[in-house]
Amino acid sequence: MTTTTDNHxxxxxxxxxxxTTDSTPAAPLGRTTAAQRRAMPSLKDxxxxxxxxxxxxxxxxxxxxxxxxxxxxSYVGAPCKCRFEAICPACAKAYRTLRANQLREGWxxxxxxxxxxxxxxxxxxxxxxxxxxxxxxxxxxxxxxxTDLADDIRTLVAEIDAELRDLGVKGRFPSLDEKPRRKAxxxxxRQDVPNLPRRKVEKRTLGQVYNGYxxxxxxxxxxxxxxxxxxxWDPKAGKDGKGAMVSDGSPxxxxxxxxxxxxxxxxxxxxxxxxxxxxLRRAVGWDVQYFASVEPQKRGxxxxxxxxxxxxxxxxxxxxxxxxxxxxxxxHFDTPVYHDGQMPEWxxxxxxxxxxxxxxxxxxxxxALAVMDVVDDLEPAHVVRFGVQAKPxxxxxxxxxMERRVRYLTKYLTKSVADLLEPDSRRVAEHYDRxxxxxxxxxxxxxxxxxxRYGIVPKGASEKTQPGYCKRKAHRRDTLALPGRRVxxxxxxxxxxxxDHKAERAEFVRQQLAAVGIVKPDTSRVRVYPVPPGDPDAxxxxxxxxxxxxxRSKWRAEYNTALIAxxxxxxxxxxxxxxxVVTQQVSTIQQSAA
Numbered sequence: 001m002t003t004t005t006d007n008h009x010x011x012x013x014x015x016x017x018x019x020t021t022d023s024t025p026a027a028p029l030g031r032t033t034a035a036q037r038r039a040m041p042s043l044k045d046x047x048x049x050x051x052x053x054x055x056x057x058x059x060x061x062x063x064x065x066x067x068x069x070x071x072x073x074s075y076v077g078a079p080c081k082c083r084f085e086a087i088c089p090a091c092a093k094a095y096r097t098l099r100a101n102q103l104r105e106g107w108x109x110x111x112x113x114x115x116x117x118x119x120x121x122x123x124x125x126x127x128x129x130x131x132x133x134x135x136x137x138x139x140x141x142x143x144x145x146x147t148d149l150a151d152d153i154r155t156l157v158a159e160i161d162a163e164l165r166d167l168g169v170k171g172r173f174p175s176l177d178e179k180p181r182r183k184a185x186x187x188x189x190r191q192d193v194p195n196l197p198r199r200k201v202e203k204r205t206l207g208q209v210y211n212g213y214x215x216x217x218x219x220x221x222x223x224x225x226x227x228x229x230x231x232x233w234d235p236k237a238g239k240d241g242k243g244a245m246v247s248d249g250s251p252x253x254x255x256x257x258x259x260x261x262x263x264x265x266x267x268x269x270x271x272x273x274x275x276x277x278x279x280l281r282r283a284v285g286w287d288v289q290y291f292a293s294v295e296p297q298k299r300g301x302x303x304x305x306x307x308x309x310x311x312x313x314x315x316x317x318x319x320x321x322x323x324x325x326x327x328x329x330x331x332h333f334d335t336p337v338y339h340d341g342q343m344p345e346w347x348x349x350x351x352x353x354x355x356x357x358x359x360x361x362x363x364x365x366x367x368a369l370a371v372m373d374v375v376d377d378l379e380p381a382h383v384v385r386f387g388v389q390a391k392p393x394x395x396x397x398x399x400x401x402m403e404r405r406v407r408y409l410t411k412y413l414t415k416s417v418a419d420l421l422e423p424d425s426r427r428v429a430e431h432y433d434r435x436x437x438x439x440x441x442x443x444x445x446x447x448x449x450x451x452x453r454y455g456i457v458p459k460g461a462s463e464k465t466q467p468g469y470c471k472r473k474a475h476r477r478d479t480l481a482l483p484g485r486r487v488x489x490x491x492x493x494x495x496x497x498x499x500d501h502k503a504e505r506a507e508f509v510r511q512q513l514a515a516v517g518i519v520k521p522d523t524s525r526v527r528v529y530p531v532p533p534g535d536p537d538a539x540x541x542x543x544x545x546x547x548x549x550x551x552r553s554k555w556r557a558e559y560n561t562a563l564i565a566x567x568x569x570x571x572x573x574x575x576x577x578x579x580x581v582v583t584q585q586v587s588t589i590q591q592s593a594a
Contacts, residue, residue, distance in 0.1 A: 047545040054549045054556075057090045062531040062538055069525045075537075076528065077544030085414040092414035099487060100410045102501050103291050106493035107307050107406075108216050108397025112205060113495030124167050131160050131173070138176050190383075196323040197316065199285035205492050207286070207310020215311045215394040218405050221276065221321065222303040223265050224387030227257035229299050230427075249298035250427040254434065262301060263438040264382045267474050268326060269294070269302045270484040272384050276324045277490070283320050284312060292488040293409045296421055296481045300435045304488070305409050307395075314392055321389050327380040331368040333443055337455035343467035344452050353457050353467065365446055365459040413486055418478040436477050444474035444483060509559060516565040518558050 041049075051058035060077030067073075085092040106113070134153050141150040154176055161173055189195070207214060230252055231245045238244035251257035265272075273292060281288045292306040338344060344353040344362055353362050363371075372378055395402045412420060423429035443450045446459040452467040469475075474483030494501070510520060531538045 043540075043542045047542040047549070050549045051090065051545050054552045055090050055093070056545075056548045056552045057088055058545055059088050059091075060541060060544050060548060062541065062544060063528050064531050064535070064538075066527045066529075067525060068527060073537075075531065075539055075544065077541070077548050078528070083414055084416045084419075086416065086419060096410050096414050098498060098501055098505075099413055100406055101505070102489070102494060102496075102498065103307060103409060104402075104406050105501075106289065106291060106489075107309060107395065107402065108214065109206065109309060109494075110214060110397075113492050118168075121167070124164065124169055127160055127164055127167070128169075131157060131164075134160070135174065135176065190325065190327075193325055193385075194319070194323050196279055197283040197319055199283065201281055202286045205287045205289045205309060207312075210311070213396060215396055217308040217310065217312050217317075217392050218306070218395050219308070219317060219392035220303060220305050220390040221273070222297070222387050222389070223262075223269065223301045224385060226251075226259070226262045226299075226301070228252040247298050248425065248428055249300065249421075249423075250425070250431040251299075254431065257431075259434055259438040260442070261382075262435060263442045264328075265384045266300075266302055266439070266481045267442060267444050267483055268328060268382070268384045269304075270488060272324070272326045272386065273304055273306075273488055275326045276320065276386070279324050280308075280312070280317075280320050283316055284310075286310070287492065288312075289490045289493045290488075291409070291490075291493055293413060294482060294484070294486050294488065295412050296417055298421075300421060300432060300481045302481050307405070307409060309493070311394060312392060317392050318389060321386050325383055325385045328382040328384070329372070330381040330443070330446070331372065331451075331454070331456055332381050333451070333454045336441065336453045338453050338468065340468065344455075344457075345467070346463045346465075348463065353452060353461065353465075362452070362455055362457050364457045365451070368456050416478060417480055417482050421480055432477075432480060436480055439480070439483075440469075440475050442474070444470060444472050448472065448474075450475070509555075512562045512566065513558055516562045518562065 048058045057077075057079035059080040059082065061080060063076050063078045065074045065076050079091050079094075080088055081095075082088040082091050083095045134157050138150055138153045138157070141147075141153060157176060164173070207216065228251065229247045230250050232248045233243060234246045235243040237246050273294075277288060277290055289309045290306050292304045294302050294304045297303050338356075342356055345356050346352075347354045347359070347361070350361050352364065354360060355362065393405075395405060421432060423432055441450060441453060443454075443458075447461075448458055448470045449461075449465050450468060450470050451458040452461075452465075458465065472483070473479045496504075513520065
C-alpha cells in the first residue's frame with residue numbers, strides 16, 4: 001500500500017510533509033467545504049438573534065410607507081402583534097406590559113374617568129333626518145306595491161348609510177326590511193335560586209372611602225364541580241413550600257364525569273361573567289368597573305380572576321354569586337339526529353340542507369325558535385351557574401400587595417391554552433380528549449355548523465357550511481375550555497381603549513426626548529399599508545428586522561440620554577433646548593400597524 005504525501009514549502013523554504021489521516025479530505029487553502037458553509041450562520045439567524053437581544057419582533061410584516069407630502073416610498077417592518085410568548089416573545093411582552101398598565105391605572109382610580117363625548121355635526125344630523133324620511137317613504141311604497149320606488153329608496157338609503165359610516169357614526173341603523181321581533185321569554189326568576197339584592201344604581205364608578213382609604217377588591221370566580229378529581233402529592237406546593245395535595249386534572253370516574261355540562265358551561269362562561277357583573281352593580285348601587293383575566297383550571301374548566309374598583313363585602317359577593325345564572329334559550333340539543341358519515345346535504349334547488357335519506361328540507365333556525373315560542377313552560381336548553389367562590393381580598397392602590405395581584409392577573413395572558421393544559425400523564429390526556437370531543441358536538445352560536453347534527457339548519461347557512469363541524473375557537477383543541485376572550489374589562493375601567501394606552505406611552509417618551517432637544521419627525525402624513533404581492537422593490541424580511549433592531553438601539557440610547565439629562569437638570573430649573581415641545585401626530589393607519 002502506498003501512502004500519498006504532499007510536499008509544501010514553508011516561508012523559510014523548508015519542506016514539510018502533510019499526511020492525511022482523517023477520512024474527510026482537508027479543504028484546499030482559501031476554500032470552504034459545503035459542510036462548513038452550511039454551518040455558517042445565515043442572515044436570518046443573525047437577525048433573529050439580534051432581535052431577541054434587543055427585544056424587538058423577529059416576525060415582522062413587510063409594510064410600505066408613503067409620505068403624502070414628499071411622495072417618498074419606504075419599507076418598514078410592522079410587529080406581528082402575536083400575544084403568545086412561545087411564538088413571539090417581544091410582542092407578547094409588549095402586550096402583557098400594556099395590559100398590566102391598563103389594569104394598574106384603572107384599579108384604584110381616585111377620580112371618575114373622563115367620558116369624552118362628541119357632539120353630532122350638522123351634516124350627521126341632516127343625513128339621519130333624511131334617512132328617517134326615506135324610511136317612511138319606503139314603507140308607504142311597500143304598502144302601495146310600488147317596487148321600483150322601493151328599490152330606488154333602498155339604494156339611496158345604502159348610500160346614506162355608507163356616508164354616515166365615513167363621518168364616524170357608529171351603531172346599528174334600522175333596517176328597511178325589519179323583521180318582527182320574537183316573543184320575549186319570561187324574565188321571571190328561577191325558583192331554585194335565591195333572590196337578588198337590589199338597589200338603585202348611581203352614576204358613579206368609584207367605591208366608598210373609609211377614613212381616607214379607598215380600597216378595591218380582588219376575587220376569583222369558578223364553575224361548579226362535574227365530578228371528583230384525582231389528587232396528587234406535590235412536594236413543592238403549599239404556602240411554605242413543604243408540599244401539598246394538588247389536582248392533576250383528571251376525573252376519578254370518567255364515566256360519571258359530566259362532560260356535557262362542562263363543555264356547555266365553558267362556551268357560555270363569558271356571558272355568565274357579564275351577567276354576574278350586572279347583578280353586582282344592581283346589588284351595590286353603583287356602576288362597578290372590572291378587569292378580568294380568564295384562565296383554564298387543571299381540570300379544563302375556565303375560571304376568572306377579577307379586579308373590581310371599589311370595596312365589596314364578602315357577604316354581598318356570596319349573595320350575588322349564588323343568585324346569578326344565565327339561561328340559554330336555544331333549541332334543545334341533547335340527542336344528535338345525524339352522525340359522521342350520514343350528514344345532511346345541501347340542496348341547491350331548495351337553497352337549504354335536506355335529509356340525506358328522504359330529501360326533505362330541515363327546519364331552519366327561525367323555524368326552530370318559532371316552535372319554542374308556542375310551547376308553554378319550556379325549559380331553557382342550558383343553565384350555567386358559578387360554583388364555590390374564593391374569599392375576596394381588599395387591595396390598596398400603590399402597595400406591594402396590589403403589584404403582586406397585577407402580576408398574578410397578567411401572568412398567563414401570553415401563554416396559550418395548549419401550553420397551560422399540557423397533559424403530564426396518560427389519564428389527563430384522555431380526559432382532555434374526551435372534553436374536546438364533547439366540545440366538537442356542542443353548538444357554540446346560532447350560526448354554528450354543529451346544529452346540523454341535531455337536524456337544525458344554522459342561522460346564515462349556505463352551501464359552504466360544513467355539516468356537523470365548526471371552525472370557531474370553541475371547537476379547537478388548542479383553545480380547550482377558553483373559546484372566547486382572555487381579557488374581559490368594562491368600558492369605564494380607564495375610559496381608554498388599548499390603543500389609547502399605547503399612544504399615551506409613546507407620547508410620554510416623545511415628550512421626554514423633546515425635553516432634551518430630541519424632536520422626532522412628524523409622521524402624521526405617512527400612510528402605511530401591506531406590501532402588495534410581487535413587489536420587486538420589497539426588501540427581504542431579514543433587512544426589515546435589522547432595521548427595526550437599529551431603530552430600537554438608537555431609541556434606547558436617546559431615551560437613556562434624556563433620562564440622564566433630566567435627572568441632572570429637572571424640568572423648570574433651566575431651558576434645555578430652545579425648540580418647543582409639540583405633540584407628535586401619528587396617523588390612524590400607522591397606529592394600527594405599530
